[in-house]
Amino acid sequence: MKSEREYSYIQYILAWSIHLFTAMGAVFGFLAIIAIGKHEWLLAFTWMAVSVFIDSVDGVLARACRVKKVLPNFDGALLDNIVDYFTYVIVPASFLYETHSVPHKLNLLSSILITLSSAYQFCQIEAKTEDHWFKGFPSYWNIVVLYIFLLDLPKEINFIVILTLTVMVFIPIRYLYPSRAVQYRFLNLVLVSIWAILIILSLYYFPHHQMYIYLSLIYVIYYFMYSIFWTVKLSKG
Secondary structure, eight states: OOOOOGGHHHHHHHHHHHHHHHHHHHHHHHHHHHHHHTHHHHHHHHHHHHHHHHHHHHHHHHTTTHHHHTTSSSOOOHHHHHHHHIIIIHOOOHHHHTTTTOOGHHHHHHHHHHHHHHHHHTOTTSSOOOOSEEEEEOOOOOHHHHHHHHHOHHHHHHHHHHHHHHHHSSOOOOOEEEESSSTTTHHHHHHHHHHHHHHHHHHHHHSSSSHHHHHHHHHHHHHHHHHHHHHHHHHHH
16 A cells, blocks of 8 residues: 555645545535525526536546545545535525525524434434445435425425425435446436436526426436335345
């Protein structure tokens, strides 16, 4: 095993650059907070989308460049969790609060449910299992508030969705981890890519986005059904 000094300057630069890339997710999350404060909803989603893109590819880059071995004294996983909690939890909770998408008396409660349940989920040792699943609803709150905003459902239904997903954080269902799926990996990468394109089209054509956002729900149904199926299958050995 190489010691830290045996790596080239290029490897060090690449490793630190990838950590910087990960940290930039928090910067774009902060830009989303600013946009939320100005009620620039589509801009806020744009910055959230950039954060999701960074989170989707930084792990692949880190593994390809062996960042853990090059910089063993820097905890990239901790950095990733800090950025993810901010961008997947705090930013969408702020969005939900500012848009008043749930009944007025439940507005603050909804944001608190998101932040507290996700704090629990992020601190579970097996929040990401060794065989590459999320255990418990994986705090995709930025995706949740996106659907709440674009579907424009009654506020009471939005609160029920928030409450249901909060409870599901504590139920040990194995949820698909799209970028690291073992079973049907290629299929899942293709499907999540199509879903992402539909979401981009929904935002681009807003407010004439209904066709794209409803088509994207097919993947959401698939995601939950796939996760439940494999939870049952793996539990049986």
